[in-house]
Amino acid sequence: xxxxxxxxxxxxxxxxxxxxxxxxxxxxxxxxxxxxxxxxxxxxxxxxxxxxxxxxxxxxxxxxxxxxxxxxxxxxxxxxxxxxxxxxxx
Numbered sequence: 001x002x003x004x005x006x007x008x009x010x011x012x013x014x015x016x017x018x019x020x021x022x023x024x025x026x027x028x029x030x031x032x033x034x035x036x037x038x039x040x041x042x043x044x045x046x047x048x049x050x051x052x053x054x055x056x057x058x059x060x061x062x063x064x065x066x067x068x069x070x071x072x073x074x075x076x077x078x079x080x081x082x083x084x085x086x087x088x089x090x
Contacts, residue, residue, distance in 0.1 A: 023061045030057055 016024045034050040041047070 018062050019065055023065060027054075027058060027061060030054060 014021055017027075019027060031054060034054055037050055038047050
């Protein structure tokens with residue numbers, strides 16, 4: 001019988017299929033849009049393209065989840081915040 005471990009870090013961050021909630025919602029909206037494309041198109045290449053596109057999106061989102069520094073361009077906050085007047089040596 002297979003054992004399942006209890007996910008105890010729910011307060012830390014809720015994760016569904018390895019993705020946080022906003023990225024999971026993005027993935028589900030992509031899947032719904034791709035289902036609409038598949039329903040209204042009758043081409044086998046379009047179906048394959050949509051499936052490959054969803055797979056690439058899922059892989060990219062999981063990579064982004066595990067390494068969020070990939071898209072961080074600059075630091076938002078300084079290292080030190082101080083009310084001290086800066087002195088210059090003149």
